[in-house]
Amino acid sequence: MSEIMRADNVSMIFGGLTAVDNISLTMEDNEILSLIGPNGAGKTTFFNMLTGVYQPTFGTITFYGENITKLKPYERVAKGISRTFQNIRLFSSMTTLENLLVAHPKCNSENIGRVLLGGKKLKKARQEIVEECEEILEIVGLKDKEDELATNLSYGKQRLLEIGRALATNPKLVLLDEPGAGMNSMEKEELSTLIRYITQKMDKKVLLIEHDMRFVMGISDRILVLDHGELIANGKPEEIQQNQMVIEAYLGKGMTDEE
Amino acid sequence: MMQKIKKIKKPLAVIGILFLLLFPVIITSSYYLHVMILAGIYVVLSLSLNLITGYTGQLCLGHAAFFGIGAYAGALLMVNVHMNFFFALICSFIISGIFGLLLGIPALRLRGDYLAIVTLGFGEIVHLVFVNWTELTNGPMGIRSIPGPSLFGIELDGNQEFYYLILIITALVLFLLNRLVNSGFGMAMQTIKADEIAAESIGIYPVKYKLIAFILSSGLAGLAGCFYASYISYISPTTFVYNTSVTILAMVVLGGLGSLTGSVIGGVVLTLLPEVLRSISDYRMIFFGALMIIMMIFKPEGFWGVSKRVKNIYKIKAGGAQNERDYESR
Numbered sequence: 339m340s341e342i343m344r345a346d347n348v349s350m351i352f353g354g355l356t357a358v359d360n361i362s363l364t365m366e367d368n369e370i371l372s373l374i375g376p377n378g379a380g381k382t383t384f385f386n387m388l389t390g391v392y393q394p395t396f397g398t399i400t401f402y403g404e405n406i407t408k409l410k411p412y413e414r415v416a417k418g419i420s421r422t423f424q425n426i427r428l429f430s431s432m433t434t435l436e437n438l439l440v441a442h443p444k445c446n447s448e449n450i451g452r453v454l455l456g457g458k459k460l461k462k463a464r465q466e467i468v469e470e471c472e473e474i475l476e477i478v479g480l481k482d483k484e485d486e487l488a489t490n491l492s493y494g495k496q497r498l499l500e501i502g503r504a505l506a507t508n509p510k511l512v513l514l515d516e517p518g519a520g521m522n523s524m525e526k527e528e529l530s531t532l533i534r535y536i537t538q539k540m541d542k543k544v545l546l547i548e549h550d551m552r553f554v555m556g557i558s559d560r561i562l563v564l565d566h567g568e569l570i571a572n573g574k575p576e577e578i579q580q581n582q583m584v585i586e587a588y589l590g591k592g593m594t595d596e597e
Numbered sequence: 598m599m600q601k602i603k604k605i606k607k608p609l610a611v612i613g614i615l616f617l618l619l620f621p622v623i624i625t626s627s628y629y630l631h632v633m634i635l636a637g638i639y640v641v642l643s644l645s646l647n648l649i650t651g652y653t654g655q656l657c658l659g660h661a662a663f664f665g666i667g668a669y670a671g672a673l674l675m676v677n678v679h680m681n682f683f684f685a686l687i688c689s690f691i692i693s694g695i696f697g698l699l700l701g702i703p704a705l706r707l708r709g710d711y712l713a714i715v716t717l718g719f720g721e722i723v724h725l726v727f728v729n730w731t732e733l734t735n736g737p738m739g740i741r742s743i744p745g746p747s748l749f750g751i752e753l754d755g756n757q758e759f760y761y762l763i764l765i766i767t768a769l770v771l772f773l774l775n776r777l778v779n780s781g782f783g784m785a786m787q788t789i790k791a792d793e794i795a796a797e798s799i800g801i802y803p804v805k806y807k808l809i810a811f812i813l814s815s816g817l818a819g820l821a822g823c824f825y826a827s828y829i830s831y832i833s834p835t836t837f838v839y840n841t842s843v844t845i846l847a848m849v850v851l852g853g854l855g856s857l858t859g860s861v862i863g864g865v866v867l868t869l870l871p872e873v874l875r876s877i878s879d880y881r882m883i884f885f886g887a888l889m890i891i892m893m894i895f896k897p898e899g900f901w902g903v904s905k906r907v908k909n910i911y912k913i914k915a916g917g918a919q920n921e922r923d924y925e926s927r
Binding site for chain 1: 773776777780781782783784785787788791792794795797798799800801802809903904908909911912
């Protein structure tokens with residue numbers, strides 16, 4: 339198994355607060371990796387370091403053997419890392435299709451001179467982009483809503499659209515920040531299927547943060563547990579379920595255990 | 598309802614274009630013609646400001662400065678170097694654009710409303726330079742007898758010629774900007790207005806788009822300035838003050854941020870309104886203020902807001918499901 343991404347001794351310190359403390363991990367090929375942990379454990383901070391929103395205070399991040407620690411978010415997108423957000427950040431005044439189009443690397447890098455001149459070639463190039471984006475909409479199940487404004491979609495559909503938008507950037511690795519938040523159980527079922535489809539059929543790697551244990555246990559190949567900025571467990575779902583440290587992090591220590 | 602609107606849209610557009618083309622023939626009053634030419638200049642100005650403020654979401658409070666730089670650059674080139682009007686037009690576009698670039702590089706790297714503060718200051722500085730650099734700008738006296746345009750030795754400095762010239766310029770600017778904002782580039786600009794962090798997360802480098810939009814915006818304002826200088830044939834620093842910047846901004850906001858049609862409406866309405874209200878000129882500002890407040894309460898989007906834009910233009914232009922003629926007839 340080859341290595342996709344690795345973080346070496348990554349720390350993030352905000353003033354006096356150590357949000358992420360000396361975490362090292364590697365992400366292997368062909369696995370769905372999940373990051374869990376109680377609220378405030380530093381999951382999203384860690385995510386933001388992977389996507390470049392924050393620069394880690396210490397440590398390095400490598401992606402396919404390339405050091406990307408200093409790259410900005412848009413540069414990392416070009417390298418093949420895309421993400422969704424915990425609080426949905428869609429372009430609400432744009433339609434479903436437009437949200438995808440604008441994420442497509444060929445669309446948002448359209449040459450200004452070519453745009454002003456117009457012409458048949460441009461039209462053909464656009465046709466291809468539209469078709470590719472419609473294909474992705476088909477995959478996330480929003481094809482019939484393509485002319486709808488993003489703001490008019492239901493919450494669950496907006497989450498799916500965010501995943502679609504992340505896919506439209508043609509990534510190698512997709513980071514999903516609580517993709518199931520606010521979804522009902524049926525929608526979560528569909529989400530699991532979608533994530534499997536993304537990894538198996540589209541050959542994208544997925545790293546996700548999630549709170550719903552049933553969902554995480556069902557979909558992940560490997561789980562990382564963060565607590566107070568530290569990595570306290572790393573293993574297969576069954577191992578994590580049995581891990582004493584994890585149980586303590588979530589439920590606290592029993593009175594009898596104290597001493 | 599929509600069907601009906603679509604049906605009458607085309608004949609309406611034809612009538613509108615015919616009216617604009619025949620306007621100088623129908624109405625021979627030079628006063629009306631003058632007002633229409635001014636409206637044309639202001640339409641170009643508000644279109645250009647809309648690019649950076651309406652589409653890219655960066656508030657700019659010093660648009661008059663670029664208007665002024667273009668006007669002075671054009672005037673000086675035409676008076677001192679005897680440059681042809683049309684070359685001067687291009688030169689003032691470039692010179693204003695360069696100032697936009699120099700100002701934008703530091704100001705646009707920051708997120709937030711810093712551009713507003715920087716351009717506000719820039720506007721004042723430029724005004725002071727116009728007043729005090731007497732060797733170049735002739736100070737408060739301004740520059741006089743700026744020549745009109747001429748093409749192959751034919752003088753085009755009548756009001757009618759100016760009218761058609763600004764009509765062509767406005768149409769051309771509108772045509773090109775329409776292509777620009779309805780492209781991948783235009784969509785990327787709008788994502789920056791909506792949410793810069795989300796824009797970065799899909800691979801858009803905000804500074805690049807903000808900078809290009811700002812350069813084009815200031816360049817077009819400069820172009821309008823050059824035309825203005827040639828048309829009025831006299832410029833002085835008093836035209837290029839903060840008040841003018843605010844007027845242009847009001848046109849964009851009242852017309853509709855992020856809407857080209859809105860900018861055209863805003864530019865025309867806010868040029869004509871003061872003329873119509875000339876009889877009650879003492880109360881003009883009260884009327885203006887009231888209009889602003891009423892608009893913001895009842896129609897915060899402006900006369901022709903962004904919600905009226907054509908959705909999925911990309912698909913339509915790529916020959917998707919909808920008929921392209923629907924779009925063309927707009």
